[in-house]
Amino acid sequence: MRKIPFLTLLAAGAIASFTPLTNVHAAGISVGVPADVQTMEPNGASTDSNLSVMANIFDGLLQRDASGKLIPALAESWERVDALTWRFKLRQGVKFQNGNDFTADDVIFSFKRIATPELSAFVNFGKQIESVTTVDGDPWTVEVKTVVPVPFFDQNLHQIFMMDKESTENRKPGDVGQHPIGTGAYSLAEWVKGSHVKLKANPNYWEGAPEIKEATIRPAVEGSTAMASIMSGTVDVLQGVPVEGVKVLEKNPKLTLVKRPARRAIFLGLTNAKGKPGADLRVREAIAHAINEEKIIQKVMFGFAAPAAQVSDPATVGYNPAIKRAKYDPELSRKLLAEAGYPNGFDITLSGPNNRYVNDEKILAAVAADLAKVGIKVKVDAKPKSIIFDEYKQHKPEFYLLGWFDGSYDFGRSFAKLLHTYDETKGTGTWNAANYSNPELDAIAEKASNTIDPKERAKVLQELGVKLQDAFGFIPLHYQMDLYAITNAKGFDFKPRPDTWIVFKQIGKKG
Structure with missing residues (x-):
């Protein structure tokens, strides 16, 4: 089926098909989010969309x-x-x-x-x-x-x-996952999967009853659907404004666009298994120098991203401001490939999601196009996140794209999950999709885990970051930007959180 361009959908009146639901949520707030909640089992899913709802x-x-x-x-x-x-x-x-x-x-x-x-x-x-x-x-x-x-x-x-x-012991797990009982600021009023989650304020909350008395969360995964939801008044706040639609919303006097530098880094991972091209450090470095990230930011991300030199963000323990990203230099890339024994490049498959990160499939295509210019012939394998992430957990890809920010604000935890040699018993490398293994890096990470003093530990993690860059264990691309649109009519005082969660007790009214 032919895909209709995003802005064409808007121009064709896709928004007109949405009936404003202002009266439905007049007493509270309605928020459009990129993904639906998976379960009401509080610790049953670690996705941003699930944790955000559970935190309420x-x-x-x-x-x-x-x-x-x-x-x-x-x-x-x-x-x-x-x-x-x-x-x-x-x-x-x-x-x-x-x-x-x-x-x-x-x-x-x-x-x-x-x-x-x-x-x-x-x-x-x-x-x-x-x-x-x-x-x-x-x-x-x-x-x-x-x-x-x-x-x-x-x-x-x-x-x-x-x-x-x-109450949990006296119920079946399936019921617990449908009818949650917490101590939070809100209780579940209704959950229609794929449609909405309705919450009502807990009048006996230990911090005091929240100002917002009712909240509705509506998943709006597809770009034009998300835009339509905020422009029609179906939602009061839209999380994950499509980058293609920013200029449209900025011209709307009834809306305010809020931008926040995101913690999530988008990066590439590559196996270093014996016999694979990525086993040669020169190949890994060549790939890093072949990617024109500035062009990706301008053409694919519409300027709403920042170049990344590491997976950690500045808020994370272990972030090292001294680390600089590899410069775009296709000539150097070709030279390194020739030295590694690949003067004519090689064939490789690049795996990644097509519905998880901002314009993820377009990023995959842009990376493939850049690598083709230095002789690396890339087949893009883009699949829905529900499929591709299962493949990641089975360590199937040789070359892959992933996005990450650490909910614990700790690079040691990130490394343990993303790049430490996979060990089922120790629980390391669970997201090490291509089975990268580097004993020297593992040893530094384990040293950090055994360092109790926070300042000393941060230094060890910064050292790990430098060694990781030298080994081109990751090939960082960019940090996304969090984009929100807020309707002005109700006067909500909304400030985006670094973790992207929407916690309604933290939202008030202006004035």
Whole structure:
């Protein structure tokens, strides 16, 4: 089927087909998001779309404020006692939405549950926990011991949500995944998969009842559909404005466009398995020099991206500002390929999603075109994320595109997932799609994991970043830009979060 250009759809009146639903959400807020929620099992999916919804219904021991800073939530305070031990002082007087009290039993239950594969997307995190107990008979102090040192353990706890032990044990998992019961600022009013999620404010929330009393979340995956939803008034806030539509929205006096540099880096990965072209460092470097990233940013991303020299972003522990990206130099690329024994290039398949990142399929095509200019003949294998990510987890690709930002704000965790040699027992390399392996880099990462002092650990991770660049373990492309459109009529005071979550208790009214 022939694809109709995005802007042609707008000009043809695609927006007119949307009936404004202003009266439906007049008492609250309606938000359009790029992807639907997958499950109401609080720790059952690790996607941004799922975590964002769960953060409204549930709380973790810790939370992040609108700037990304880690602050108390169901734990009033916390400390790292030693390399393996973390201690949390629990908040008293908190109730679940069914009226049950929040206690240490719920914490112990929740941590045990995330180690259950069929119920949790955080199994590897759960496996790092050896025990969870109360301390010296104090029911409001919980101690967590890990199997090995996990220096970023606390940095994950805003996205590990606490569950009501009693009601969860008395229900089937399928029911838990449909009818959530949390301690959060909102409870679930209705979920029609593929259509919307409706939330209602929790009047007994421990931080106080939120200002926004009702919230509706509507998935609008396709570009013209998303544009139509904000321009017709179907939604008050649109997350993920298509880059092609920015100029259209900027001209609309009823809307405000909000831009925020994103934490997510888009990058390429390549196997270094023996016998493959990527086993030669010169080939990896040649690919890096062959890609005209500035052109991709201008032509594919419409200027709404920033060149990346590393996968970490400035907010991440281990980010190294001294690292510079490889310059675009196709002549040097050809020279390196010839030195590596590929004067006429080689054939390779580049895998990637076609519905996950901003213009991801077009990025794949642009990379393929650049590599063709230096003799590397690329076959693009673009598939829906539900298919391609399964292939990544099975380590099938030789060459692939992925996007990443670390929810724990820690490069050590990123490396462990993305590039550490795959080890099912240790839980490393789970997203190392091409089975890259570099024992020297692994050793530095493990040194960082065993370094308790935060400043010293950051230095080790920065060293890891330099060594990683020297090895061309990743080929970074760019950081996306988060784009939102907000209707002016209701006067919402909306500020995008670094993690892209939309947390309704943090949204108020101007004035």
